[in-house]
Amino acid sequence: MKRGHLYVIAAPSGAGKTSLLHALMRRRPGVGFSVSCTTRPPRAGEQDGRDYHFIGREEFERLVAAGEFIEHANVFGNRYGTRRSVVEAALVAGRDLILEIDWQGARQVRERLPEAVQIFILPPSRAELEARLRKRGSDSDEAIARRLGESVEEMSHWREFDYVIVNRDFDRALAELEAVFEGQGEASCRDRPELLALTRELLDN
Secondary structure, three states, X not given: OOOOOEEEEEXXXXXXXXXXXXXXXXXXXXXXXXXXXXXXXXXXXXXXXXXEEEOXXXXXXXXXXXXXXXXXXXXXXXXXXXXXXXXXHHHHOOOOEEEEOOHHHHHHHHHHXXXXXXXXEXXXXXXXXXXXXXXXXXXXXXXXXHHHHHHHHHHOOHHHOOEEEXXXXXXXXXXXXXXXXXXXXXXXXXXXXXXXXXXXXXXXX
């Protein structure tokens, strides 16, 4: 059986990553999301095995010591991680998986599974990124300012990814993302010249 592919996808908050991934999966129903482990308790409506694998801190630390995670992180006192055995079982079965994480997790995956395809989603401008965050209507001005500050750190790692897609036009960005999944993502390679000017503007403080 043909081995599946692991796709690592990262983006700053507000770049439109989640909307792109949901649209992609409607077009490619055979692609699945990798379900992470966490030590935090389930929130209302969350289901074990669907949203996360909810495990105790002691079990999590045992798995870390055993080298079971291809990436793991501490977020606000809770642990999160992606199990190597779960990912490997899916890939061996021929399934393509999406791992939606930040640049730090992507770096860990790169070290442990260098064959994973890594994709970064950029907004077209800082102004558009802020407008999208405000359009959500769920964050205070202080929270938006914090997210914009965090986005600069996140976006500064764009060169570490194989492909960089600019979500300027949703349909075009979706087509470019799907092309990467089809093995035809040359137009989205990170070394194209036009990215330099855009990233300078995005990262200019």
